[in-house]
Amino acid sequence: MQAVPGALPRFLLVYAALYAGYGLTTPFLPALLAERGLGPTEVGLVLAAGTGIRLVAGPLAGRVADRLAAGRGVLALCAALSGLSALLYLAGHGFTGLLLAGLAHAAATAPLAPLADALAIPASKASRFAYGTVRGAGSAAFIAGTLAGGQVVGALGLAALPVAGALAFAGLAGATFRLPAAGTAAGAPVTTGAGSLLRSAAFRRLVAVAALVIGSHAVHDAFAVIRWRAAGLSPATASLLWAEAVAAEVLVFLVVGPTLLARLGPAGALALAAGAGILRWSVAALTVAVPVLVGIQALHGLTFALLHLAAMQILGRTVPPGLAATAQTLYGTLGLGIATTLATLAAGPLYGALGAGAFWVMAGACAAALPLVRGLPTGGLPTAGLPTGGLPTEGPPTGELPVENSREREAPR
Numbered sequence: 001m002q003a004v005p006g007a008l009p010r011f012l013l014v015y016a017a018l019y020a021g022y023g024l025t026t027p028f029l030p031a032l033l034a035e036r037g038l039g040p041t042e043v044g045l046v047l048a049a050g051t052g053i054r055l056v057a058g059p060l061a062g063r064v065a066d067r068l069a070a071g072r073g074v075l076a077l078c079a080a081l082s083g084l085s086a087l088l089y090l091a092g093h094g095f096t097g098l099l100l101a102g103l104a105h106a107a108a109t110a111p112l113a114p115l116a117d118a119l120a121i122p123a124s125k126a127s128r129f130a131y132g133t134v135r136g137a138g139s140a141a142f143i144a145g146t147l148a149g150g151q152v153v154g155a156l157g158l159a160a161l162p163v164a165g166a167l168a169f170a171g172l173a174g175a176t177f178r179l180p181a182a183g184t185a186a187g188a189p190v191t192t193g194a195g196s197l198l199r200s201a202a203f204r205r206l207v208a209v210a211a212l213v214i215g216s217h218a219v220h221d222a223f224a225v226i227r228w229r230a231a232g233l234s235p236a237t238a239s240l241l242w243a244e245a246v247a248a249e250v251l252v253f254l255v256v257g258p259t260l261l262a263r264l265g266p267a268g269a270l271a272l273a274a275g276a277g278i279l280r281w282s283v284a285a286l287t288v289a290v291p292v293l294v295g296i297q298a299l300h301g302l303t304f305a306l307l308h309l310a311a312m313q314i315l316g317r318t319v320p321p322g323l324a325a326t327a328q329t330l331y332g333t334l335g336l337g338i339a340t341t342l343a344t345l346a347a348g349p350l351y352g353a354l355g356a357g358a359f360w361v362m363a364g365a366c367a368a369a370l371p372l373v374r375g376l377p378t379g380g381l382p383t384a385g386l387p388t389g390g391l392p393t394e395g396p397p398t399g400e401l402p403v404e405n406s407r408e409r410e411a412p413r
Contacts, residue, residue, distance in 0.1 A: 007127035008134070011120050013175045015138035018079075018112055021168035023145020024152075024161055025086060025105075032089060032158045033098060042095050049099060050106030051341055055333050059194060061111035062329030065118070071325055075115040076176040081108035083169035086162040112172070114328035121316035122324065123180050131316075132309055136253030139305075143246055194330055197323065205372045206314055207331060209270055211339030212369040213307050216277050216362040218343035220284065223351045223358070231288040241297050248301035256301065257309045266317075267376040269310035274373065276302035277366030285359035303366075311335070314376060 033043045065074040085108045088101035117135075124131040145168070152160050197203045225238045233241075252260075261269050280299040283292060311331065319327040343365075350358035 007123050007180055008129040010175065010178045010180075011123065011129075011134040012137050014116060014172060014179060015120075015134045016141040017168050017172035017175055018116055019138035019140075019142040020145035020148075021082065021165050021172060022109075023142040023147075024149045024168055025165035027146050028149055028153065028158060028161050032161060033102075035158050036089070036092075036098060038095060038098060042098075046095075046099050046102040050102045051337070053103050053107045054110035055337055057107035058110040058114060058329040058333050058337070059326065060329075062114060062118070062325035062327075063194070065111075065115060065325035066322055069322070071115060071119050072176055072179055072181060074325070075112065075119065076173045078108055078111050078115065079169050079173035079176060082112065083166035083173065084108075086166040086169065089162045090159060109169075111329055114332045115325055117312060118324040118328040119179055121312055122321060125316065127180075130258050131312055132253040132257045132305075135308070135312075136250050136305075139246065139250045139253060143243075143250075194326055197319075197327055197330055202318070202376055203327070203331075205376060206311060207335040209274065209369045209372050209376075210307060210311055210331070210335035212365045212372075213270075213274050213277050213303060214336055215339040215343035216281060216365040217303065218340065218347040219351060219358045219362050220281070222344060222347045224284070227356060228288055228293070233288065233290065237290065241293055244294065245297045245300035248298045249305040252301035252305035253309065257306050260306060261309055261313060266310040266313045267373050269306050270376065271370060271373045273302050273304075273307035273310065274366045274369040276306075277369075278363045281359040281363035281366065285356050285363070 030043050030047065033046055034040075038046065061074055061078060065071045068074070082105065085101065085105040088104055089098065092098040092101040117131075120134055121131055123129075124134075149161055149164070152164055225242070228238045228241070229235070257269075260272065264272060276299045280296045280303060283296045287293075315324075315327050315331060347358065350361055354361070
């Protein structure tokens, strides 16, 4: 990919629209479904069905984007469908109608973030901007979208949120067409796919590290506020602690993370993220003292944002450009989606049986991730000397993924 003047502002607009759309719709969806007449069990079924369809829709869209070398087009189409499907929540009535609306919206939104990352990472290298800048802007936009959603609900009611979300996703679709092109060379079809990635020991190891560390947040996300309030912390204090974690995430994306990556390399940064998780959840199992909670909530910047930056750098440096969207959506599905779903399902029984001791299990998950970091690219891996930039299937981390089409080896970065 050639450097494009003004690429950074274009990606900032894309990520702002994308995560603002998420912020306007996702946090309030259960309340909207309940307002439209669904009971708790039905709400759970709609949300669970949406999770299931995401696991299929994300990798499928990534594969289509790679096969057609049409990352921008597929992202724009999915964004437009996200806006239209959000409006289905207003047209749907009863369980069946709202279930279909939920399935359509989940399928359309599932590929958005991975496809945006697949475009942003090579562009950040070509145009010399930090990927963390646009991803941090996305996190900030999510916060802004969530806050704006609360104001919209107060003024116009929950039914106004799908409209607001649809407008944000429509803005994303329009902004996508101004992004620089990326992908394989014209006329060079991609004949490898998910199988090539899954045969790579390094890719599997990266997915496992992400699954363990990101999945370890499950007990915190589900039960931290419950535990804090049971210990006497006020709702305002709990909100501030949660907001601190998100602020730390933004800080690492924008400022701290790139410096740590430069010093430690991506493998070292993954190890630091796992180590921070061990510390964070071990302390969470022992105390709810507010000064201590303030300290460990700041570690969210490492346990989530730094891990994400390191994973994106590894994928950006080592996955062939013709498999970028497939790799991103597969990583998001296996390393984030399925892992978070399974960990969340386990969190309830764990907390019910162990109480605060469930955090020790989460610390153990992070400890299990540390040995898996070994063998991942350690930083400074040049792409110029690797025709495909492929992750290794065996041996040292400078090998290649198998590429069946020789023309793909000449695809521009």
